[in-house]
Amino acid sequence: xxxxxxxxxxxxxxxxxxxxxxxxxxxxxxxxxxxxxxxxxxxxxxxxxxxxxxxxxxxxxxxxxxxxxxxxxxxxxxxxxxxxxxxxxxxxxxxxxxxxxxxxxxxxxxxxxxx
Amino acid sequence: xxxxxxxxxxxxxxxxxxxxxxxxxxxxxxxxxxxxxxxxxxxxxxxxxxxxxxxxxxxxxxxxxxxxxxxxxxxxxxxxxxxxxxxxxxxxxxxxxxxxxxxxxxxxxxxxx
Numbered sequence: 001x002x003x004x005x006x007x008x009x010x011x012x013x014x015x016x017x018x019x020x021x022x023x024x025x026x027x028x029x030x031x032x033x034x035x036x037x038x039x040x041x042x043x044x045x046x047x048x049x050x051x052x053x054x055x056x057x058x059x060x061x062x063x064x065x066x067x068x069x070x071x072x073x074x075x076x077x078x079x080x081x082x083x084x085x086x087x088x089x090x091x092x093x094x095x096x097x098x099x100x101x102x103x104x105x106x107x108x109x110x111x112x113x114x115x
Numbered sequence: 116x117x118x119x120x121x122x123x124x125x126x127x128x129x130x131x132x133x134x135x136x137x138x139x140x141x142x143x144x145x146x147x148x149x150x151x152x153x154x155x156x157x158x159x160x161x162x163x164x165x166x167x168x169x170x171x172x173x174x175x176x177x178x179x180x181x182x183x184x185x186x187x188x189x190x191x192x193x194x195x196x197x198x199x200x201x202x203x204x205x206x207x208x209x210x211x212x213x214x215x216x217x218x219x220x221x222x223x224x225x226x227x228x
Contacts (some may be wrong), residue, residue, distance in 0.1 A: 004157075043119075043207075043219030043220050043222055044158070044205070044217075044219045049216070094214040099211075099214060100163050100214055102144070103158075105157035105158040105159070107156060111221040
């Protein structure tokens, strides 16, 4: 079956530091890949997505590139802010459009950014 | 914010009692989902719905049932709650054009004692 593995947290960084959160996946076929973010006390929000190999998803300064050869989708940001403190989830979907999408999530990585 | 509410937001119940959680949306989205979030497991899909009265099981459906009698409401029922069902439950919605772009509700924290 499908699975997503992401690095253990928590990750603690100083403001303006470079961020990488690793994510690798196992799936049959050609899944779509996502990063969701969960701020304290809230539900998850879609941060970025990539639907085919070599696509780069980006949003709010975050980027991730769909690497089929290494089955990876690492999240990066060049300069983190305190407001980026949250839990980040890598996820995949093997469904297409027109059908309900069953997402498979990683366990989440907590990021804490300090001044 | 997507118009998704969950009720109750917090609940404490005893083992063996039935519990129903409600998800209500004002977006008229076709697909609705129930997840549970547990430390070390991320989010896991319990059940989902692809239309009124159309539901299917997810990864961790044992001990749970769902119903969807109208587009805006998706109910999750624990017929006889157990301590292993202590968790945070999230409802999500999505549309056929972008089903993977799921909008999540604020969650319900359920404690079974």
